[in-house]
Amino acid sequence: MISEDGEQLGVMDVRDAIQRARAAGVDLVEVAPNAQPPVCRMIDYGKFLYEEKKRAAEAKKKQVTVSVKEIKFRPGTDEHDYSYRMKHAREWLEGGDKVRAAIAFRGREMTHRELGAKILKKLTEDLADLAEVEISPKMEGYQMFTIFVPKKAKVSKAKAAAQVEKAATNNEKAEKKETPAPAKEPAAKETPAVEPAVKSDDEVL
Secondary structure, three states, X not given: OEOOOOOEOOOOOHHHHHHHHHHHOOEEEEEEOOOOOOEEEEEOHHHHHHHHHHHHHHHHHHOOOOXXXXXXXXXXXXXXXXXXXXXXXXXXXXXXXXXEEEEEOOHHHHHHHHHHHHHHHHHHHHOOOOEEEEEEEEEEOOEEEEEEEEOHHHHHHHHHHHHHHHHHXXXXXXXXXXXXXXXXXXXXXXXXXXXXXXXXXXXXX
């Protein structure tokens, strides 16, 4: 049996151990059931569970989850579609994700694999500032693919720049809200035209 402070209390009867834990106002928890004899420890079990949960949450917070996102091309993908997909690849890499770029071939297109290799080569050049090639272009069934991994230093700078830009946008919006709208000048009141008094015949005479 082990005390709350980690002191070895020696081997004792289960009932005696339970009574001792109750007297101290804590729980008796079996921590090594397969040992000979089994090892028990006096602890506050509620506090123990809370600390374990807290440690697990901290570990999860520090854990970095990296996912692999995919973009697909065809041997005849035009420049507009290529630029659209390449832009998404850059956004994913800046977010810390891997990118799998694949060229899908159909039928006779398999005889023109050089077109797919050309697209992947261009993509590698366009992403060179953000990514490194983890898997070089290779065939897998009817697809040619390559995988890019983000460069840590570049990704960190990209994230910082994005945060600065977002903060500036938020500040600009806040300033617009705080600036009071110019007060409207009261409309000038029109002075009613005064008709000349008509004199009676007696006044004229």
